[in-house]
Amino acid sequence: MSWSQTVEKTVTGLGYELVDLERTGGGLLRVYIDRVPGHAYPTGEHEFVTVEDCEAVTRQLQYLLEVEGVEYARLEVSSPGLDRPLKTEAHYARFSGEQVQITLKLPFQGRKKFEGQLQAAPEGGGWQLIFTQDKVEQVLGFELQEVREARLVPVINFKGRRKAAPAASQDGQEAGATDGGQEQ
Known part of the structure; x- marks a missing residue:
């Protein structure tokens, strides 16, 4: 099994999605993870990856990469960011x-x-x-x-990508959202 397959198996085994993986010539191993919708995480019900999520994956990968003899100078585990890449x-x-x-x-x-x-x-x-x-x-x-x-395309309001329910206007009829369906 290659080192990239080992990383993917570990990340998915912990309940996360492996979004991307980079290995640079300077020994940096960068792993981008995301939460899987509908999966329960011990760090709470957050829509986005937390620092605790990254720490948990980092600890497991450090142990596994040492056991597998994969050489690297530095390991970074992070969220894919607001402008998350779509690859598959x-x-x-x-x-x-x-x-x-x-x-x-x-x-x-x-x-x-x-x-x-x-x-x-x-x-x-x-x-x-x-x-x-x-x-x-x-x-x-x-x-x-x-x-x-x-x-x-990043959501600038930082409240997430959940769709807002249509608001009721003053006359009691539903009014369309004016922000493209994003939460206010």
Whole structure:
């Protein structure tokens, strides 16, 4: 088993998702983890990775990497951040409906970068990004192999990505959220 498979098996065994893994020439081993929705964690019901989550994974990885004889100078375990990368089909499915920024490998109509709402393609194959260009709604269909990089667009209010329930207006009728469905 390779060192990367060992790290992935350990992280997933602890109930976390391995988002990304980097190894630099200077001996730095960087591991990005995320919480799995619906999983109960001993550190509490938080939507995002906590310092305690990173500490728990770090302790386990330090022990395991020593036992396996994997050489490294420094180990960093952290959250993927607010602009979390999307790398697998499962990532795209989990964050369908969210605002994402994608960079294509090859330009489409003269550009590679697009930002909009991620959705599964209605015909069941691939993905689509719904965005506005020149005040006109556009739909860009794509397959994962066409994407160089995809990231969530950060939520600036730091209250998370949960959708807010429609607020009632003064006349008692529901009013649409004016913040794109984010919590206030």
